[in-house]
Amino acid sequence: MTDTPVPKTVRRVHIAAILMFIGLAIELFSLFWAHPLAFVLFASLGMLAILAGLLIFLSTIFSPPVNSENGKQ
Amino acid sequence: MDGMEIVLLAILGLSLILSAMLIVRPKMGATRDGKILGFVALFMLPLMAATFGVQVHVEKATRTEFCLSCHLMEAYGKSLHIDDPAHIPAVHYINHRVPYDHACFTCHGDYTLFGDVKAKMRGLRHIWAQYTEHPQPPLELYVPFPNGNCLHCHLGSRRFEEGATHNIDPDVMKQIKADKLSCVSSGCHETTHDTKNLDKAKFWPPGWTGDKK
Numbered sequence: 635m636t637d638t639p640v641p642k643t644v645r646r647v648h649i650a651a652i653l654m655f656i657g658l659a660i661e662l663f664s665l666f667w668a669h670p671l672a673f674v675l676f677a678s679l680g681m682l683a684i685l686a687g688l689l690i691f692l693s694t695i696f697s698p699p700v701n702s703e704n705g706k707q
Numbered sequence: 708m709d710g711m712e713i714v715l716l717a718i719l720g721l722s723l724i725l726s727a728m729l730i731v732r733p734k735m736g737a738t739r740d741g742k743i744l745g746f747v748a749l750f751m752l753p754l755m756a757a758t759f760g761v762q763v764h765v766e767k768a769t770r771t772e773f774c775l776s777c778h779l780m781e782a783y784g785k786s787l788h789i790d791d792p793a794h795i796p797a798v799h800y801i802n803h804r805v806p807y808d809h810a811c812f813t814c815h816g817d818y819t820l821f822g823d824v825k826a827k828m829r830g831l832r833h834i835w836a837q838y839t840e841h842p843q844p845p846l847e848l849y850v851p852f853p854n855g856n857c858l859h860c861h862l863g864s865r866r867f868e869e870g871a872t873h874n875i876d877p878d879v880m881k882q883i884k885a886d887k888l889s890c891v892s893s894g895c896h897e898t899t900h901d902t903k904n905l906d907k908a909k910f911w912p913p914g915w916t917g918d919k920k
Contacts, residue, residue, distance in 0.1 A: 647736030650749050651729035658726065658753065661760050662719050665712070668776055670834055673764045680760075684753050691749040695742055 643694055650691035657683030711766070715759040722752040765823060768830055769812035777837070781917075782844055782902040783811075790911040793898045795891070801911050804860075818859045845902055852899075854886045 660680035725748030735741035775784040787800040805813040882888035
């Protein structure tokens with residue numbers, strides 16, 4: 635049994651969703667953490683993960699569609 | 708929890724659920740409908756969450772409890788309860804001349820176009836200093852306390868404009884308004900956060916110790 639190659643789009647959406655989930659979870663945590671470092675955590679790690687997820691997703695949907703034969707896009 | 712925080716929590720919850728769906732079933736993102744879902748889950752909602760998040764964090768940073776959450780600020784928080792009419796911060800706090808829950812920011816935030824941003828940057832500088840310079844009380848302001856922070860409320864008020872000491876000499880009022888004579892200079896309203904004598908101070912309300920339960 636051979637594994638079907640995962641299309642690039644799906645892989646990128648998966649990575650973007652993971653990064654977004656991490657960023658949003660950090661933001662949620664920072665909202666309930668009553669400490670001056672909460673904003674630093676949100677503005678650095680949280681925003682970075684959200685921004686990375688957002689850019690990866692945008693690059694995925696705006697990249698030109700390519701013939702998906704041979705498992706490539 | 709105010710309205711904006713509730714909206715933010717709703718957006719965050721929805722975004723997290725939709726992101727989790729795309730993590731579990733990433734193939735959804737390859738279809739046309741999936742791309743629309745992805746656009747909502749990975750672009751629109753997170754963008755809103757980030758924007759609201761910044762606003763909520765900036766607003767939270769103006770609260771008295773936020774400022775006093777730093778160990779170094781404990782003595783300054785206590786000094787707000789000193790029962791002495793000459794102690795300027797306490798008089799303002801105890802008598803609610805400044806909003807009780809935004810007391811620090813009301814006097815220490817600059818009333819300029821980018822005052823809030825400057826205050827936030829100063830706050831980040833405080834955090835940096837906390838971990839790199841290990842400051843010890845009594846603390847000093849980075850710049851002299853500007854009269855503008857007092858005049859923002861007092862300018863035009865009868866008690867200030869007609870105050871005997873303020874008008875003892877025609878130049879005094881001009882100098883105060885031009886920020887050349889500080890409101891907290893020696894001989895004027897000089898007793899600010901007297902953290903050195905807290906052990907001898909009497910607090911209001913009676914029986915208040917400031918100890919966290």
